[in-house]
Every structure is written in C-alpha cells, then in structure tokens.
Amino acid sequence: MDSAPTVAVHVLVFPWPRQGLINPMLHLATALLDAGVHVTFLHTEHNLSRIASARAPPPRLRLLSIPDGLPDDHPRHYMELMESMCTTGSAAYRALLLSSLLPANDVPPVTCVVADGTMPFATDIAEDLGIPALAFCTFSACSSLAFMSMPKVFELGENPFPADDPVCGVSGMEGILRRRDLPRGPGLCSTEQAGGGDLMILKIGEGVAHSCKARALIINTAASMERPALAHIASRTRDVFAVGPLHASSRSAASASLWREDDGCMAWLDGHGDRCVVYVSLGSIAVISYEQLTEFLSGLAATGYAFLLVLRPGMVQTASSALLRETVAVAQAGKAKIVEWAPQLDVLRHRAVGCFLTHAGWNSTLECAVEGVPMVCWPFFLDQQTNSRLVGAVWRTGLDMKDVCDRAVVEKMVKEAMVSGQIKAAAQAMAEQLRLDIADGGSSSSELGRLVRFIRELSVKSGPEPRIT
Incomplete structure (x- = not known):
C-alpha cells in the first residue's frame, strides 16, 4: 500500500x-x-x-x-x-x-x-x-x-x-x-x-x-x-x-513587548507581605486625563495598601509635564511604586499581589484568572466593556467599575476586592479549573x-x- x-x-x-x-x-x-x-x-x-x-x-x-x-x-x-x-x-x-x-x-x-x-x-x-x-x-x-x-x-x-x-x-x-x-x-x-x-x-x-x-x-x-x-x-x-x-x-x-519591562519592581514586591499589594495596569493603549490620574492615586492612597502602578510614557494627557512628575514623585514617596511597563505575568504570580486594578483587556483578564487574583475592572473601550461584565456579574471573580472615576469608589472597590472572601474563593476556583483545563x-x-x-x-x-x- x-x-x-x-x-x-x-x-x-x-x-x-x-x-x-x-x-x-x-x-x-x-x-x-x-x-x-x-x-x-x-x-x-x-x-x-x-x-x-x-x-x-x-x-x-x-x-x-x-x-x-x-x-x-x-x-x-x-x-x-x-x-x-x-x-x-x-x-x-x-x-x-x-x-x-x-x-x-x-x-x-x-x-x-x-x-x-x-x-x-x-x-x-x-x-x-x-x-x-x-x-x-x-x-x-x-x-x-x-x-x-x-x-x-x-x-x-x-x-x-x-x-x-x-x-x-x-x-x-x-x-x-x-x-x-x-x-x-x-x-x-x-x-x-x-x-x-x-x-x-x-x-x-x-x-x-x-x-x-x-x-x-x-x-x-x-x-x-x-x-x-x-x-x-x-x-x-x-x-x-x-x-x-x-x-x-x-x-x-x-x-x-513593545516597551522595555522594569524588572526592578519584582524586588520591590519581595519586600512586602502576602496579598497586601494592589497591582494597577490599564493596558497598552488607554490614555487618561490628569484629573483621572489624581482621582485614582487619591483613591488608592486612601485604601492604605501599597500599590504598583504602570504608567506608560504618553498615557496621561496633561499640559504640564512638570506637574505630572511632581504628582508621581508624591505618590512614590508614599506606598507606591510606579514603572513605565511591568513584567505582568511575573507580577500577577507574586505572592504579594492581592488585587489587580485593570482595564479588563482579554489578555489581562486571562492572566489574572489563571493566577486566581481578584480584579477591579475599569474598562475603556472595545471588548473591555464586556469582559468587565463577565468578571463582575457572571464569574464574580472581581468588581466592575466601568463608567466611574471617583476616588471614593476606587477606595471602596479596591478594599472590597482585597478582603472579600467570596471574591477570593471564586477567583481561586476559576484558577483551579483553568489549571485542569490546560x-x-x-x-x-x-x-x-x-x-x-x-x-x-x-x-x-x-x-x-x-x-x-
């Protein structure tokens, strides 16, 4: 034959x-x-x-x-x-x-x-x-x-x-x-x-x-x-x-990566206890106003948690670069670490990370789901709107914060995601199932x-x- x-x-x-x-x-x-x-x-x-x-x-x-x-x-x-x-x-x-x-x-x-x-x-x-x-x-x-x-x-x-x-x-x-x-x-x-x-x-x-x-x-x-x-x-x-x-x-x-990753943030995470850091990254495209940045920084600072923030070059629209530098310096003098780009998979796998404040892009959503980290979603456009709804209302592995930019809401939702046993359990259950799937x-x-x-x-x-x- x-x-x-x-x-x-x-x-x-x-x-x-x-x-x-x-x-x-x-x-x-x-x-x-x-x-x-x-x-x-x-x-x-x-x-x-x-x-x-x-x-x-x-x-x-x-x-x-x-x-x-x-x-x-x-x-x-x-x-x-x-x-x-x-x-x-x-x-x-x-x-x-x-x-x-x-x-x-x-x-x-x-x-x-x-x-x-x-x-x-x-x-x-x-x-x-x-x-x-x-x-x-x-x-x-x-x-x-x-x-x-x-x-x-x-x-x-x-x-x-x-x-x-x-x-x-x-x-x-x-x-x-x-x-x-x-x-x-x-x-x-x-x-x-x-x-x-x-x-x-x-x-x-x-x-x-x-x-x-x-x-x-x-x-x-x-x-x-x-x-x-x-x-x-x-x-x-x-x-x-x-x-x-x-x-x-x-x-x-x-x-x-189209940006150079700042591996130095991993050593910064090493200096923190388990599940006590908020990781904040809004993806590779989104642009926010200076006013939105200050609302976020104020809300994050009010939680009392340390936070790692990704702030891409050109991500914040402002007429004063000096004012932006001053705002970043003030945040870093507190409990913040700010980098231009982070090795996200390594960050999400780190024991210190307890919550991910994200734009809910599908890559970030999947990466977070695999690690069992609770999410707070602040979507901008395209599929992010739908993904954040899945996270908050279907899977219940996090909270959906779309169409709001208010320091009090940021503080409330981040605190809830960091301490909620229900959200943590749902996130861990999804991570365990995904490990079985692959x-x-x-x-x-x-x-x-x-x-x-x-x-x-x-x-x-x-x-x-x-x-x-």
Missing part, C-alpha cells in the same frame, strides 16, 4: 499589529513549535524594530515582517492602520506568501496560515493562493458574539451607551449584557454621535463575522469560562477550537491537540505543491 507523501507542516502566524494582540498569537506559535510544527511569525516592520523581548524567543521561531504603509512617527490609530494594512500591507503580504510557497534555505513551504480574525484580507489572500487559512480570535467568546451582533444591536436601537438598559440583540447573552457592557469605540458617547453606529466597532464586527467563514476559528478561551457563548459561535462556524489560556499552556511560552486530558489541552491534528491534515491535503496563481 502506498503511503501518503510526507509534508513538512509550516504555519505562518499573522497577528494584528498591536501589543495586546501579538502576544496571544505568539503563545499559539510557541505551542505549535512544541508540537513539532514549523512556524513563521509575521510582524510589521514598525513593530519588529521596536520589540524588546522579555524572554529570548524560541530558537526555532522564524520572524519575518512586512510594511504597514505608515511613517514611523504615525500614531497608528485603528481606522488609519486598518486602511493602510488593507492596501500596502495586504500587497506586501501577498508577495510574501507567494515567495513562501516554495522551499528556500531549508525552510519548507508555508502549508497553513493562522491570521487575526479582524483582518479578513489575510485569510482571503491565503485561500486565493491555495493555502488553507484559519482565523484567530483574540477576544473572549462573549465579546466576539457581541461584535458579530452589532449590526442587529444598532438596528434595535440598543447602541452602546453608559446606561443599564438590558440588551436583547446579542443571542445567548440576554439577561447579562446592558448597553454599557457592549463594545464601544474610544469616547464615551461615540456610538451616539456616529449616526449609523460606531464605524470602528462595526468594522471590527465585520471582521469577526467574516472570520467565521475560515476553515476554523481559534479562540483563546476555555470551555469552562464561556461554554454557552462557544456553543453559539460553533453554530456559525465550520469548526471552533477553544484552546486557552494559551499563555499558561505552552511549555516554553514566549512573550514580546493539563493533559483537560478541555483546552485536548482542543489544542485536535487543532494540531487539524492543521496537519489540512497541510497534507493542500501539499506538497500549493497552487501558485
């Missing part, structure tokens, strides 16, 4: 070029490497030149880059970056894929693409060239459902807005979501001002809906966290793989194994000579 030809499986992983969306796909790339798959990770030239790795990348991971079409000093706001990626970026991507269809320098041809689901062109171009393409969802399953449902939400007049009106337009999440919990663009009332709906949210929603047409959809979540939402998504896709939390499942997890035989581990087999089968069917057009 003739055996099938041996095909070297080579996956090209293509993330959306933002800090928070690069890392989960890098964790997937690492997991594929662990499974013996060849992997190329595709950055933009702008990001590749900036990356300062917290750990050395896996030696077998091949890094390539394409231009995003914007000048180096461009702020790269979402809509402008998407437009440029869909033109300059997509042309460069097609050319790179064409050159990757044949072996070169001991590198086998690309046999499969995994691309961020918000970039429809990435899967479409791959399939057009005869390369099977899978979509990767960097949002939670619940947030993905919300994004997919935004056209219906706007049609029903349930536009995202800071109000407690219940939402009926997201199937499977009736009775959970309020208007304030829906994905929204930057600016509190932007969805009310945009007429037919927030263009950024609708654009992302189009991408998420399109990703359901890919060979399969990969979601960085666990079935134990979002089983009902995953069932709804499965009914809309050809196949879905819930493989998260990926950062905790790989034996050699890599990470990439262990051998667990749901996420099994799904990851099924995904690797699925990719191998696709590669055999499409190889050994992909179609060149």
Whole structure:
C-alpha cells in the first residue's frame, strides 16, 4: 500500500499589529513549535524594530515582517492602520506568501496560515493562493458574539451607551449584557454621535463575522469560562477550537513587548507581605486625563495598601509635564511604586499581589484568572466593556467599575476586592479549573491537540505543491 507523501507542516502566524494582540498569537506559535510544527511569525516592520523581548524567543521561531504603509512617527490609530494594512500591507503580504510557497534555505513551504480574525484580507489572500487559512480570535467568546451582533444591536436601537438598559440583540447573552457592557469605540458617547453606529466597532464586527467563514476559528478561551457563548459561535462556524489560556499552556511560552519591562519592581514586591499589594495596569493603549490620574492615586492612597502602578510614557494627557512628575514623585514617596511597563505575568504570580486594578483587556483578564487574583475592572473601550461584565456579574471573580472615576469608589472597590472572601474563593476556583483545563486530558489541552491534528491534515491535503496563481 502506498503511503501518503510526507509534508513538512509550516504555519505562518499573522497577528494584528498591536501589543495586546501579538502576544496571544505568539503563545499559539510557541505551542505549535512544541508540537513539532514549523512556524513563521509575521510582524510589521514598525513593530519588529521596536520589540524588546522579555524572554529570548524560541530558537526555532522564524520572524519575518512586512510594511504597514505608515511613517514611523504615525500614531497608528485603528481606522488609519486598518486602511493602510488593507492596501500596502495586504500587497506586501501577498508577495510574501507567494515567495513562501516554495522551499528556500531549508525552510519548507508555508502549508497553513493562522491570521487575526479582524483582518479578513489575510485569510482571503491565503485561500486565493491555495493555502488553507484559519482565523484567530483574540477576544473572549462573549465579546466576539457581541461584535458579530452589532449590526442587529444598532438596528434595535440598543447602541452602546453608559446606561443599564438590558440588551436583547446579542443571542445567548440576554439577561447579562446592558448597553454599557457592549463594545464601544474610544469616547464615551461615540456610538451616539456616529449616526449609523460606531464605524470602528462595526468594522471590527465585520471582521469577526467574516472570520467565521475560515476553515476554523481559534479562540483563546476555555470551555469552562464561556461554554454557552462557544456553543453559539460553533453554530456559525465550520469548526471552533477553544484552546486557552494559551499563555499558561505552552511549555516554553514566549512573550514580546513593545516597551522595555522594569524588572526592578519584582524586588520591590519581595519586600512586602502576602496579598497586601494592589497591582494597577490599564493596558497598552488607554490614555487618561490628569484629573483621572489624581482621582485614582487619591483613591488608592486612601485604601492604605501599597500599590504598583504602570504608567506608560504618553498615557496621561496633561499640559504640564512638570506637574505630572511632581504628582508621581508624591505618590512614590508614599506606598507606591510606579514603572513605565511591568513584567505582568511575573507580577500577577507574586505572592504579594492581592488585587489587580485593570482595564479588563482579554489578555489581562486571562492572566489574572489563571493566577486566581481578584480584579477591579475599569474598562475603556472595545471588548473591555464586556469582559468587565463577565468578571463582575457572571464569574464574580472581581468588581466592575466601568463608567466611574471617583476616588471614593476606587477606595471602596479596591478594599472590597482585597478582603472579600467570596471574591477570593471564586477567583481561586476559576484558577483551579483553568489549571485542569490546560493539563493533559483537560478541555483546552485536548482542543489544542485536535487543532494540531487539524492543521496537519489540512497541510497534507493542500501539499506538497500549493497552487501558485
């Protein structure tokens, strides 16, 4: 009996070029490497030149880059970056894929693409060239459902807005979501001002809906966290793989940071007792006013707890840099440690951290959940609104502080998260379940194994000579 030809499986992983969306796909790339798959990770030239790795990348991971079409000093706001990626970026991507269809320098041809689901062109171009393409969802399953449902939400007049009106337009999440919990663009009332709906949210929603047409959809979540939402998504896709939390499942997890991490904060944490420090980080994109900063600092100081605060360069809007420096100096003279960027996984794992005040981005939410640390969520935009609702009302592993910036509320919620036995128990129970999920035989581990087999089968069917057009 003739055996099938041996095909070297080579996956090209293509993330959306933002800090928070690069890392989960890098964790997937690492997991594929662990499974013996060849992997190329595709950055933009702008990001590749900036990356300062917290750990050395896996030696077998091949890094390539394409231009995003914007000048180096461009702020790269979402809509402008998407437009440029869909033109300059997509042309460069097609050319790179064409050159990757044949072996070169001991590198086998690309046999499969995994691309961020918000970039429809990435899967479409791959399939057009005869390369099977899978979509990767960097949002939670619940947030993905919300994004997919935004056209219906706007049609029903349930536009995202800071109000407690219940939402009926997201199937499977009736009775959970309020208007304030829906994905929204930057600016509190932007969805009310945009007429037919927030263009950024609708654009992302189009991408998420399109990703359901890919060979399969990969979601960085666990079935134990979002089983009902995953069932709804499965009914809309050809196949879905819930493989998260990926950062905790790989034996050699890599990470990439566009900012240099301040490891000195770990020694500062070492000097504190167990569960007595509040860790504060609002992610890689959010910008706050000077007034919001002072409210936060005042509320945190009033708790009496020491706190570690991440304050990125340019994160605070103020006309006086001297005033900002003075405010930071006063805080650090008390019980605060302020850094520009922190090694977040190490911080959350530290015995001294008792609470995480966070923007509730999905990466931060997962990282915190795995460590069993209670959360206080202060979301800004996009999926953060939905994630914070899950934390506060569904999982009850923390508190939802959205649409409020008041020192008294900050003090009250941080104190409650630090001392509540109920929240701590829920957070620990979720952490224990997630450890079971990623262990051998667990749901996420099994799904990851099924995904690797699925990719191998696709590669055999499409190889050994992909179609060149």
